[in-house]
Amino acid sequence: MVAIPNNSQDLVISNVPFGNYPVKATDYPRRSIHDYFFLRGLDKAKPGGFVLFITNDATLDKGKPEVRRMIAEKADLIAAFRLPNTAFKKNAGTQVTTDILLLRKKDGKPVKGSPFQKIVQVGTDSYRNEKGEQVTAPMLVNEYFAANPKNVLGKHSLQGTMRGKGKYAVIP
Secondary structure, eight states: OOOOOTTOEEEEEEEOOOOSOBOOOSSSTTOBHHHHHHHHHHHHEEEEEEEEEEEETHHHHOSOOHHHHHHHHHEEEEEEEEEOTTTTHHHHOOOOOEEEEEEEEOOSSOOOOBOOSOEEEEEEEEEEOTTSOEEEEEEEEEHHHHHOGGGBOSEEEEEEOTTSTTEEEEEO
């Protein structure tokens, strides 16, 4: 393991790992592996440095805003792109809606970052539940993607199946 000092890297790039298990660490205790790597990567960037992460849609869309607030305290969102849930189907065998996020670590200089702390509704969609019933529900996404629809490379939908029927996904 290589010890990389905080505030030492001009650029941090990662395909953030994710899973339903915590990392046992003292700097960000009781965080999922996904959130831990995200926050830790931001710590490694120099003030004014850039962080480019490939992550799933949960980073920006999860219901609890705590990690987004922590990210916003450390960095400004410069740009984000949301890929369809089939982007990694062929080479990784997974159907996950994927975000590419470019952040700039705060250094005290004014930067025109984009808001990304709130979740908003972008419409409704229908799907069939496990009983075969037609269900209509709201589609909730990060405010950044509602304000920048051209950065969503597909269509918002509740046709996702990775986390169960009727889950949010971007479909081609």
